[in-house]
Amino acid sequence: MAKRVALFPSKLEIPELEKSVLEFWKKDDTFKKSVDQRPLDKQYVFYDGPPFATGMPHAGHLLGSTSKDLIPRYWTMKGYRVERIWGWDCHGLPIENMIEGQLNLKGGKKQIEELGIDVFNQACRSEVLRLDSEWERVIERIGRWVDFDNNYKTMDTSYMESVWWGFQQMNEKGLVYEGKKVILYCPRCSTPLSNFEIAMDNSYSTVTDWATTYKYKVVGQENTYLLAWSTTPWNKLATPALAVNPDLQYVTVEQNGEKYILAESRLSMLHEKPEYKVVEKHLGSELTALKFEPHYDFYPNRTENERIGVLVADSFVTDDEGTGVVTLAVYGEDDYRVMQKENIQIVEHVDDEGKLKPEVKPWAGMFILKVNDKVNEDLEARNLIYANVKYTHSVAECYRCKTRLYYAPLPAWFIDIQKLKPDLIAANENISWYPGHLKHGRFGKGLETAPDWNISRSRYWGTPIPIWRSKEGQDRVIGSIEELKRWAVDQEAAKNVTDIHRENIDSIEVWVDDAKTIVGRRVPEVFDCWVESGSMPYASRHYPFENKELFEKTYPAQFVSEYIAQTRAWFYTMHVISVAIFGGNAVENTLTTGTIMAADGSKMSKSKRNFTDPMEIVEKMGADSFRLYLMSSPVMRSENINFNEKEISDIRKKVFVIWYNCLSFYKLYRPSESLSGLVTTKPKHILDRWILSRTHTLISEITEALDNYDTVSSSRQLMAFITEISTWYLRRSRDRFRVEDNQEGLDVFGTVLALMSQLFAPVAPFFSEFVHSQVVDADGSVHLTDWPEALPELQDQKLESDMTNIRVIVEKVHAARAEAGIKLRQPLAKIQVTAPYAEADPEVIQVLLDEINVKEVIWTKEDNADLSVVLDTVLTPDLEAEGQARELIRNIQVLRKQSGLGRDDAATVSVPSIPEKWQKEIELKTKVKLVLGDEMGLVAKE
Ligand SMILES: [Zn+2]
Numbered sequence: 001m002a003k004r005v006a007l008f009p010s011k012l013e014i015p016e017l018e019k020s021v022l023e024f025w026k027k028d029d030t031f032k033k034s035v036d037q038r039p040l041d042k043q044y045v046f047y048d049g050p051p052f053a054t055g056m057p058h059a060g061h062l063l064g065s066t067s068k069d070l071i072p073r074y075w076t077m078k079g080y081r082v083e084r085i086w087g088w089d090c091h092g093l094p095i096e097n098m099i100e101g102q103l104n105l106k107g108g109k110k111q112i113e114e115l116g117i118d119v120f121n122q123a124c125r126s127e128v129l130r131l132d133s134e135w136e137r138v139i140e141r142i143g144r145w146v147d148f149d150n151n152y153k154t155m156d157t158s159y160m161e162s163v164w165w166g167f168q169q170m171n172e173k174g175l176v177y178e179g180k181k182v183i184l185y186c187p188r189c190s191t192p193l194s195n196f197e198i199a200m201d202n203s204y205s206t207v208t209d210w211a212t213t214y215k216y217k218v219v220g221q222e223n224t225y226l227l228a229w230s231t232t233p234w235n236k237l238a239t240p241a242l243a244v245n246p247d248l249q250y251v252t253v254e255q256n257g258e259k260y261i262l263a264e265s266r267l268s269m270l271h272e273k274p275e276y277k278v279v280e281k282h283l284g285s286e287l288t289a290l291k292f293e294p295h296y297d298f299y300p301n302r303t304e305n306e307r308i309g310v311l312v313a314d315s316f317v318t319d320d321e322g323t324g325v326v327t328l329a330v331y332g333e334d335d336y337r338v339m340q341k342e343n344i345q346i347v348e349h350v351d352d353e354g355k356l357k358p359e360v361k362p363w364a365g366m367f368i369l370k371v372n373d374k375v376n377e378d379l380e381a382r383n384l385i386y387a388n389v390k391y392t393h394s395v396a397e398c399y400r401c402k403t404r405l406y407y408a409p410l411p412a413w414f415i416d417i418q419k420l421k422p423d424l425i426a427a428n429e430n431i432s433w434y435p436g437h438l439k440h441g442r443f444g445k446g447l448e449t450a451p452d453w454n455i456s457r458s459r460y461w462g463t464p465i466p467i468w469r470s471k472e473g474q475d476r477v478i479g480s481i482e483e484l485k486r487w488a489v490d491q492e493a494a495k496n497v498t499d500i501h502r503e504n505i506d507s508i509e510v511w512v513d514d515a516k517t518i519v520g521r522r523v524p525e526v527f528d529c530w531v532e533s534g535s536m537p538y539a540s541r542h543y544p545f546e547n548k549e550l551f552e553k554t555y556p557a558q559f560v561s562e563y564i565a566q567t568r569a570w571f572y573t574m575h576v577i578s579v580a581i582f583g584g585n586a587v588e589n590t591l592t593t594g595t596i597m598a599a600d601g602s603k604m605s606k607s608k609r610n611f612t613d614p615m616e617i618v619e620k621m622g623a624d625s626f627r628l629y630l631m632s633s634p635v636m637r638s639e640n641i642n643f644n645e646k647e648i649s650d651i652r653k654k655v656f657v658i659w660y661n662c663l664s665f666y667k668l669y670r671p672s673e674s675l676s677g678l679v680t681t682k683p684k685h686i687l688d689r690w691i692l693s694r695t696h697t698l699i700s701e702i703t704e705a706l707d708n709y710d711t712v713s714s715s716r717q718l719m720a721f722i723t724e725i726s727t728w729y730l731r732r733s734r735d736r737f738r739v740e741d742n743q744e745g746l747d748v749f750g751t752v753l754a755l756m757s758q759l760f761a762p763v764a765p766f767f768s769e770f771v772h773s774q775v776v777d778a779d780g781s782v783h784l785t786d787w788p789e790a791l792p793e794l795q796d797q798k799l800e801s802d803m804t805n806i807r808v809i810v811e812k813v814h815a816a817r818a819e820a821g822i823k824l825r826q827p828l829a830k831i832q833v834t835a836p837y838a839e840a841d842p843e844v845i846q847v848l849l850d851e852i853n854v855k856e857v858i859w860t861k862e863d864n865a866d867l868s869v870v871l872d873t874v875l876t877p878d879l880e881a882e883g884q885a886r887e888l889i890r891n892i893q894v895l896r897k898q899s900g901l902g903r904d905d906a907a908t909v910s911v912p913s914i915p916e917k918w919q920k921e922i923e924l925k926t927k928v929k930l931v932l933g934d935e936m937g938l939v940a941k942e
Contacts, residue, residue: 046072069765234356757769
């Protein structure tokens, strides 16, 4: 039974055509066939970064999906087995926040726990994939082949169990530690965020705060104050120390009857009140002898060693801004480090929801940003503020809930990146990056400066961290469900565990010692969901519990492709986890795209409605045009582009409409849908030899480009080739095909169309399938064919460059004719060409003469000459007669068309005069018999 893609349509409707191709693929099961027909032991492995399913796919996803489709289709045609399984990222804050909104949980973690983790997680579970069929529809429509049916989900028990195993491995290698670290923290989500989450796009906003210069009274010196500058009034409530730079020059100045100490280079801070006098100078290191009176005493000394009201020196203090004196509180990374080093009192006066603790009596329970004004009012009233000015700066915000983040000291588990760093850097050497500058640029530099990775989250919907801890602090790390059952205190309770989300295992106690005498409970945290996506290579295969041999044989993968921000996110986390567990890189080739911006260069934003839904464009102009637009654009070299709908419509016209027209012309003479083999020997006609040579040169060029993951150059060359076929090969060949029974020419043309459909197949899978079905095989798929090989014996460099040269001359002649007002139908005697290259071969010159309608070319080669063309515009009576004959041919052809004559219908046409010398040729070319009459007209049809 025929499965043909489509009958040849008399009118081109690209979206309809693409839908018929989709139908064909479905009926034919082409994707599965394309994978299955390649050998198991010749794999090209592709890892897909799993998307969150909480929103609809946008232009960026379509970009990623197109490159994730193009490259695997290419390698499939090259003979490799490229399995493609869809994955879903299910856990993490995005979905938790969505559920909190849906359940109207405004009370943060407290309210979730009151509701019950089981209820909350069930709500997450049932909502997480609600858009999956929408995704599938979109991904399918743009022509991406991927197996949705056997997808993996990061919330699958098998996936989570592998993540446990991976963590146990890293722990056994001493790469995991528990610590307290000052990290960016979202008080609304009550969870820390890792640096790469912030480094991803859109996690900063610009705000205007008060920047305050505070006065700290120096103990034992009358009317003398240290001036310290800060934008966070709320942490002035617990500022036990100040810091200066040991090597900076500081001064004491007199102003308004008071003395102030600040850095000499920051005297401009006094410019509002310019009359001051410098009375003393000190090096920063000398100032550490000073003590000051803290503004508040909510936290008195607890031990003798604990220091309060002291000045310390550390090089992190700079004179870039402020006064060169900074306040120290635990809510800063450097602050915390210096405070620990200097035995400064460490207290946290803010709870895990960003509210002041009960000890801060007047303002207990207030959110920190709300208390800022109150603190400054209070200090102003106590004359402890020197100046207060508006200050605009950029601050980090939670990428999900947009709450402003602050640095907080938190207990957390870390992957020791510092220990792993030399290995991370070394393994990067084995990865090829596209574009190449990312290797030692954005990615490599990122590795060098990477901080330790905080992998714990105080949340609910995630893979629980498998550490069970006794009251005394003894730990057992569990690496599988089997181990959990083995060490569970209540064997009965553990027996039926099939899902390892928090609600199912938090209550299970585990023996933390091998003698089974000490009971431990699980620590409450879950993993950062980036641990899960970074574990995708092995966890999606449930390694090592299943697929052991398969995974080990196919690791590392050959290819990943994501957008640039993933260099700091998924590319990074996958690299870390791979190096930590398996000692090497996870992938060999990384193709990184840029970001698609709205047409005006701003970020695409649903709320601003500054872009057209990409699927609307696909429905209008076709997925192939959309794909070719993306793959040929600099966004594939990780540059940002402004989305340009017009370019897509241009590609539709200049590539697919023209390609269709070429195909129609071919089908006119050869309607057959099965080519009887490709032409593999040099044909006779010069134009056929040329187009075949060009095609084979193109095969080499496209292959080289795609081997190097350069979709931009391959796509652009393919597009240019369509123009070459139509504006040169076909333009110069029409008459040959019309007049003669030109089997060889048609064989060549068919060969070119067949090879072209293969070269286009990875980037424009729909139209190339259609062409294949029309030219080569009505029931087969171009995607099941082997990638074509360039035949050197058909390539003729001299011919190609001759042809390129004469095409430049053609342009010049056409321009000179237009200038002289001589129509192309009027033959000319000769032209003179002066060129820096030698005269083309005679056969090529004949093509030139035919095109420009000139009898002779006189060619002079001058080494350093610019190309110049001079027309001989003298018209002899013979030339004029020939010009009239050509005019007549054209008019008769117009008449034939108007009279509705078919291509082969003979007819008799009357004309006022018959140019005797040309009668035969006119009658042959127009397929009419000429008779004399008063005016031109159709006399008879036969
Ligand atoms: Zn948040």
